[in-house]
Amino acid sequence: EAGVAQSPRYKIIEKRQSVAFWCNPISGHATLYWYQQILGQGPKLLIQFQNNGVVDDSQLPKDRFSAERLKGVDSTLKIQPAKLEDSAVYLCASSPELGGELFFGEGSRLTVL
Amino acid sequence: GQQVMQIPQYQHVQEGEDFTTYCNSSTTLSNIQWYKQRPGGHPVFLIQLVKSGEVKKQKRLTFQFGEAKKNSSLHITATQTTDVGTYFCAGPPWGGSNYKLTFGKGTLLTVNP
Numbered sequence: 001e002a003g004v005a006q007s008p009r010y011k012i013i014e015k016r017q018s019v020a021f022w023c024n025p026i027s028g029h030a031t032l033y034w035y036q037q038i039l040g041q042g043p044k045l046l047i048q049f050q051n052n053g054v055v056d057d058s059q060l061p062k063d064r065f066s067a068e069r070l071k072g073v074d075s076t077l078k079i080q081p082a083k084l085e086d087s088a089v090y091l092c093a094s095s096p097e098l099g100g101e102l103f104f105g106e107g108s109r110l111t112v113l
Numbered sequence: 114g115q116q117v118m119q120i121p122q123y124q125h126v127q128e129g130e131d132f133t134t135y136c137n138s139s140t141t142l143s144n145i146q147w148y149k150q151r152p153g154g155h156p157v158f159l160i161q162l163v164k165s166g167e168v169k170k171q172k173r174l175t176f177q178f179g180e181a182k183k184n185s186s187l188h189i190t191a192t193q194t195t196d197v198g199t200y201f202c203a204g205p206p207w208g209g210s211n212y213k214l215t216f217g218k219g220t221l222l223t224v225n226p
Contacts, residue, residue: 033214042117042201042216043156056213058114091155099143099205099212104155 002026004105006092012111018080021108025073025094031055033102034067034077035091043091049075050098079110087112115140115206119217127225132189134220136202143212145178145185145204150219156201159187182207192224 005024013019025032030051035043046065047057052072060067064083069075079086089109093102116139126132136145144163148156160169162178162185169176175188185204189196199219205212 035216042119042218045213045215048213099214101146101158101161102148102156102203102214103158107155 004092004094004103006090006105006108008108009106010109010111012113013082014113015084016081018078019082019110020079021077021090021092021110023075023077023092023105025075025092026096026103029094029096029103030072031095031098031100032069032075033093033095034075035093036088037091037107038088046077046090055098082110082112084112086110115213115215117202117204117215117217119200119202119220121220122218123221123223125223125225126192128194129191132192132196132222134187134200134202134222136185136187136217138183138204138206138215141182141207142204143182143207143209145182145202146214147176147185147187148201148203148216149198150201151198154198159200189222192222194224194226196222197224198222 032049034046037043046060047067048055049069067077089107091107093104118137146161147159150156167178173190177186199221201219203214203216
């Protein structure tokens with residue numbers, strides 16, 4: 001069974017530039033999550049989708065971050081404009097059910113200079 | 114909002130020694146999940162506990178869920194170098210409609226061979 005796919009694996013940008021990350025969850029998983037993990041910390045939930053609807057985005061900095069999950073499958077996370085403090089690994093995870101086991105992708109490491 | 118605390122933040126042991134990490138939530142949980150993240154890797158699901166007072170074992174790992182469903186522990190017997198990594202607990206709040214999975218900051222385990 002294919003796992004959660006994410007791209008790009010690495011991205012380096014300058015502050016105020018924009019960046020987009022892509023995630024393809026495990027087939028059939030209705031729930032998709034984007035987490036931000038800063039070095040040395042636990043994953044912080046940014047947004048949670050159930051199919052193509054947003055379940056929770058209370059910790060998403062909506063002035064610069066946006067995410068969508070069209071057709072309830074793939075998802076993209078965008079940052080515009082990026083700040084230095086956005087340097088982190090962005091983890092996508094999917095789950096067959098709300099509150100269930102998370103399957104994480106390998107993450108997209110963002111460095112903002 | 115819900116907070117999940119883990120102690121200790123770091124633990125260094127000699128190979129063969131035991132290790133325990135503790136997880137405490139500010140709110141009652143629907144379930145508790147444990148994940149392991151190897152250095153440079155992504156979190157990988159270990160186990161989920163659902164019932165109050167539940168205890169589960171996986172070879173040398175023993176997981177407990179507290180009676181009040183607000184705390185949990187992970188105990189590793191006779192650590193090996195392969196146990197190195199950061200152990201995270203995460204759990205959705207009881208009675209919530211979104212099953213938001215909040216992670217603790219993790220416990221980094223290092224093992225001296």
